[in-house]
Amino acid sequence: MSIGMNIRHDSAVTHVAGESVFIDDRPEVRGEVHVGVVGSPIARGRLISIDSKEALAHPDCLGVYTAADFHAKAWGTIKHDQPFLVVEEISYMQEAVCLIASKRRDSVEAIKKLIKVKAEETPGVFSIDEAKAKGEVLYRAASPFMQGNVDAALAQAPHCLKGVFRCGGQEHFYLESQAAIAYPLENGQVEVHSSSQHPSETQRVVAEALGIPFHQVVCVVKRMGGGFGGKESQGAPIAAYAALVANRLKRAARIVLTKDQDMMITGKRHPFQNEYEVGFDGDGRLLAVKAILQSDGGAYLDLSSSILERAMFHLDGAYYLPNVHIEGVCYRTHHHPHTAFRGFGGPQGNMTIESILEDVAHFLKKDASEVRRINLYSGQNLRTPYGQVLENNLLPEIHERLLKSANYQKRLKELTEFNSKRTGKIRGISVTATKFGISFTARFLNQANALVNLQLDGTLQVSTGATEMGQGVNTKIQQIVAHAFGLPPESVRVMPTSTEKNHNTSPTAASSGSDLNGAAALLAANRIKNRLIPLARAMFNGLSFDPTLEFEAGKEADKEADKEADTVSDSGIQFQEGRVLDSLSGKSIRLQELIQTAYQNRISLGSYAHYKTPDLGFDKTKVTGRAFNYYTQGMAVSEVEIDEYTGEMKVRRADILMDLGRSLNPGIDRGQTTGAFIQGMGWVTSEHLVYDEKRNLLSHSPTTYKIPNVQDTPREFHVDFIENPHNDRNVHGSKAVGEPPFLLGTSVWTAIKHALSYRANGKEIHLVSPATPEVILMELTRLKGM
Ligand code: MTE
Ligand code: QUE
Ligand code: MOS
Secondary structure, eight states: OOTTSOOOOTTHHHHHHTOOOOGGGSOOOTTOEEEEEEEOSSSSEEEEEEEOHHHHHSTTEEEEEOGGGOSSSEEOSSSSOEESSOSSEEOSTTOEEEEEEESSGGGHHHHHHTOEEEEEEOOOOOSHHHHHHHTOEEEEOSSOEEESOHHHHHHHOSEEEEEEEEEOOOOOOOSSOSEEEEEEOGGGOEEEEEOOSOHHHHHHHHHHHHTOOGGGEEEEEOOOSOOTTTTTSTHHHHHHHHHHHHHHHTSOEEEEOOHHHHHHHSOOOOOEEEEEEEEEOTTOOEEEEEEEEEEEOOSSOTTHHHHHHHHHHTTTTTBOOSEEEEEEEEEOOSSOOOOOOTTTTHHHHHHHHHHHHHHHHHHHTOOHHHHHHHHBSBTTBOBOTTSOBOOSOOHHHHHHHHHHHTTHHHHHHHHHHHHHTOOSEEEEEEEEEEEEEESOSSGGGSEEEEEEEEOTTSOEEEEESOOOSSSOHHHHHHHHHHHHTTOOGGGEEEOOEETTTSOSOOOSOTTOHHHHHHHHHHHHHHHHHHHHHHHHHHHHTTOOOOTTSOOHHHHHHHHHHHSOTTSOOOSSEEEETTEEEETTTOOEEEHHHHHHHHHHTTOOOEEEEEEEOTTOOOBTTTTBSOOOSEEEEEEEEEEEEEETTTOOEEEEEEEEEEEOBSOSOHHHHHHHHHHHHHHHHHHHHTOOOOBOTTOOBSOOSTTTSOOOOGGGSOSEEEEEEOOOOOOTTSGGGBOOOSSGGGGGGHHHHHHHHHHHHTTOTTOOOOOOBSOOHHHHHHHHHHHTTO
16 A cells, blocks of 8 residues: 555655754753864874873863774774774874864864874875785685686677776765764663664674673664765764763763865775776677776775675676676775775776777767667576576666657757757767666675564554665655555654664665565564464454453464564455455454454564575675676666867756666655766766875865756756566565666766767777866867867
8 A cells, every 4th residue: 555655755844844863963961072083194104193282281172082092993894904093004194093072062173283193104005006016905806707708709809999997986975974972871881873874883893992792882873864875884983983982981972073074084986997808799799898897995995895896796787798707806095995885886887888888889880879779688698797697677678668758869860960060069868777786795784674563552663774864765664564554654653773673784785775674574564463363363253352361362373473474374354544354254343453452362562573685695706696686777868968168068868767666665766766866977977086196185075076966967857667567576576776776877978978979080089987077178179189
């Protein structure tokens, strides 16, 4: 009933009213202190001393804390290689050196300035090329992905192209900066409220930082003001800073980074530099692709190994590669450690093949959409470079329908004519695809647990490990549970995420928050229903209940519920519109009456369940097994116009068609699709990270870092979903949506490439990402031979 409906976002009203509580909206408690982070003044070198005398003399300063105050010196999601605070070696500009605690927020910056950090600078490594020359490898993929015989196919191919695809990093630009408040409790316990996508990791990191057992720490996440991957690992040390100060001073401690500081300190999307060789025939059919993906991991591992692997998994894009060889290396540089960002390496892999296909079409003077069409996964060509075979693949249909609805052929013709008129503007149009693998590639993360409490008035409280960052996971879980009990969505509340209710949870990431936690919540709801159904059956059979006597079936109820809850026991009993119906007798009772009777008969009205995605298991050494549960697919057509004199670009129109299975909430999914597309477009066109020669980030504020604004959105924008009721691999036939459409922003970049092809005079086009106006203008100038 509530499945597939446009139920409004569970925070819609409070967001608009300004009542939603983010970390810094939490009221100050008595004695609360403010924590500031002092960053390194050099990008690489050795810490010689920290002079905190003057700072400690400040009337508001309550303490200065260094690495020596931490029980564990390092943290890290995959490998414990990141110091909480610099011990001796400094590895990036603004790396955290020490903490200060202040009585007043207003004094934090003044106290920080009184700290004298002495450091000895040594030359750092700041590019993939330098790191490669010095052999600074953070991680190398276990085995290459291989199919067929790439060298033989390259040697025999009628045409070959070689090149390097380069793309830049990206700042997450969540509206709520990294933030946490820690409350010291009795017996050395600590409760941390954190803006984090990964409460379980935050709990662990806080415990390790303080040297206390995990059960002494509770991490609560009500919501984030955006995460986008930037709060998956990086929220944890921030929470640990607050917890350390709270633990030392026995006062509540709050840390809220300023926007500028957040932008300077925290890691970003990985820049990549991908070398490739590609062989193809006269029609543009890809015969062989050899690629080595190289990422800039920054100073520490963070999630870089998994991100590199996801880039490798997405190098094929939506296209069948009969002969392929893909390798990956992540290099260590003296940048902030790069981290998860929407798409998690997928965009950097996918964009490489889309760039190659644009080049192939340009080389053969063919329509790039036709070159893409003949390369799409289809018919018998469904095997990926890592051996997984696509099921229920809609790519050819999506391509056909989208080109038709976007009027592609007609617009291509019109634009070609427009470009011949020499108006000082050139236009380009391009279609690109997304085929995003849904599952964490680290198998152990594909699990979730849920707690469902049915109250006596027939309302429900649901708790899972999912964290709300605006993406609507709470709303989707609300719908799933409401649907299970035949109740309106208002009858269900999704409660704040807390590690005391849900244990050992995975980060809300890999677009799988609703998939995993929604499935767990459904299992828990089904367990309760399986206890209620025998009671309802007995009631319909005319048994009357004396609350002083035990209902016989009640004894069976728990056993029944503990059976696998994949299905509800089939008994002709249905939960609909607040009532319980018996399809055998046609009788019905109010759900609340059933609940009351159950309670009187001591039948449990709460349940817990654990879900794990079935049939997963990719062996990355042997490159065999299923890496993904299924794929979310889609395509976009974008048309751009470039001013030939300034390099300025605008998107005239964009059309998107996504396969989201049976959408749980089309309104939310539309928001995710448009938002992800625009964020992806920003990455490839205007979001340019600029550093000075000392590696200070110059683009560290909204005035110097250009994210898309409302005027940058496509003048005409169509978002549509294709019908697909066949995804039986996920809850209610839905598909994950969070990251996949991010990859479609690429179509704006390839459309720029297409526009440039009209002025290329037969030359190869060299375009980097982001294609800022400067980049476009310089390439145009080169192509025109000026
Ligand atoms: N949408 C909003 N509004 N804010 C966010 O921070 N993060 C994205 C995506 N959509 C994000 C968002 C990222 S990186 C992921 S992995 C997914 O949401 C996570 O949520 P889900 O798995 O519940 O879709
Ligand atoms: C996608 C993701 C993640 C991922 C793999 C994906 C992710 C993540 C991890 C990960 C891997 C190893 C670990 C760990 C986490 O893998 O977000 O703790 O030891 O955190 O394909 O989004
Ligand atoms: Mo999203 S990058 O998986 O948090």
